Amino acid sequence: MKNMSKILFTTGLNEQGEKAFEFTLPIADLLRAKIFFLHVEHVPAVAVQASGGMLEEVMKHRQESALKGLYQLKMQTAEYAFENNTHIESDHIYTTGLVVEEIVHAAKSIKPDICVAGTGSHKGFPGLITGDVAGQLIKKLTCPLLIVPDGCNKLLEGDILFASGWDKGDNIVLDQLMTFSRQLQKKVIVLHVNDKADKNEANLEEYMEQKYAEEMKIGNLHSNVVQSDSITKAIESYIDNNSVSILVAGHHHHRFEFMHRQIADNLAKNLQIPSLIFQV
Numbered sequence: 706m707k708n709m710s711k712i713l714f715t716t717g718l719n720e721q722g723e724k725a726f727e728f729t730l731p732i733a734d735l736l737r738a739k740i741f742f743l744h745v746e747h748v749p750a751v752a753v754q755a756s757g758g759m760l761e762e763v764m765k766h767r768q769e770s771a772l773k774g775l776y777q778l779k780m781q782t783a784e785y786a787f788e789n790n791t792h793i794e795s796d797h798i799y800t801t802g803l804v805v806e807e808i809v810h811a812a813k814s815i816k817p818d819i820c821v822a823g824t825g826s827h828k829g830f831p832g833l834i835t836g837d838v839a840g841q842l843i844k845k846l847t848c849p850l851l852i853v854p855d856g857c858n859k860l861l862e863g864d865i866l867f868a869s870g871w872d873k874g875d876n877i878v879l880d881q882l883m884t885f886s887r888q889l890q891k892k893v894i895v896l897h898v899n900d901k902a903d904k905n906e907a908n909l910e911e912y913m914e915q916k917y918a919e920e921m922k923i924g925n926l927h928s929n930v931v932q933s934d935s936i937t938k939a940i941e942s943y944i945d946n947n948s949v950s951i952l953v954a955g956h957h958h959h960r961f962e963f964m965h966r967q968i969a970d971n972l973a974k975n976l977q978i979p980s981l982i983f984q985v
Contacts, residue, residue, distance in 0.1 A: 710738035713817040713848075715808050715838075718744055718774035722823030725853035726778065728860050728979060729821050730785045730793070732851075735889050739794040741815055742778050744771050745807040746799070764801070771799055805841045812846055819981070821851045843956050849881070849983045851951075856977035863948030864892045865981075868940050869955065871897055871905040874985030876912055878955040881983060883917065883926065891950065895928040898939040906930055944976060952978055955985040 712733055716722050733740050746767055775797040786793045800807050812820055824839050839852050865886050869875045879895065886893045897909055909928060913921060920926040933939040944952070 710736040711815055711817040712736070712738045712740045713743055713808075713812055713815055713820040714740050714778075715743050715745075715820065715822045716774075716778065717823075718771060722853075724855050724857045725821055725823030726781070728851075728853045728857065730782065731861055732889065733782075733793050734786070734789065734791050736818065738818065739796065740782060741811070741817070742775050742795065742797045743808065743811050744775055744797070744799050745804045746771060746801040747804050768799065772797075775799060804838055805845060808838075808842060809845050812848055817848055819849045819851050820846055821853065823853050823855065843982050847984055849885075849981055851979060851981050853979045854977050857979055858977070861889070861891075861950050863950040864894050865889075865951045865953060866940075866943065866947075866949045867893060867895045867953040868936075869895055869897055869909070870899070870936075871909040872955070872985075875955050878953070878983040878985060879912075880916075882953055882981075883920065885981075886925070892924065893926045894947075894949075895926070896940065896943055897928060897930045898933055898936045899930075941976065944978065949978060951981050952976065953981045953983065955983050 712729060714726070714729055716726070729740065732738070746764070779795045779797060782793050782795045798811055800811070808820070820842070822839050822842060839850070842850055865882065867879065867882055869878070879893075882893060895909065895913070897906055899906065909930075913926065913928060917926050929943065931939045931943070940952070943949070
């Protein structure tokens, strides 16, 4: 019997993650996943100094407030499950320390299928340039990371778009993505952008036809090859003209990533859909 799926939901217990929470609930239902709500209490040096030696009291107050917030998320999860005639298990984790390190530590312990992070609409996908929490998590997590911007309005409406250069390891991403998409009952479109015909285009088509012939036949998977000198504009154009619920990309550790960071930063300014990052 397959073990229950797990979702690690990181929360600052503020309005910034509200859309991420709304987006996670139906995913947890479809995946039959248990949600672990994680809040990391970070106390900067200025807060320690301002406490005037009363750090223990300050931390106690923060913990009480955080636990109330985590309890509220669990109650809202139960209410959603009741209203939708389903069952979603949830638990919470409260810890103190450096935010990114604590999230990574929790992920190693829980081994979630995905980790979810909400992000302000001005930081978007995935904030690699600004060095925010989501950007750091992309580099350090080993599990897929789902980043949900606050400006996201459509929840799970549309297909899953895998923006791929069909680089080394993207076949592994596609295999993982196909399992995920079946659970979410979504179609997958592989968008391959290049400035001219190349061997990667042929390799992509060959791989899909050999391994996913049935999925392609029934329309659950197909590719869209676009020749453009701007990857960013090609992705934006496709999303503007089609119904897309999640943008998927692979984070390639083996590559020089300056251009990929630039692409991500440009997309952040214009797109307001969730991004799912797989580690390659």
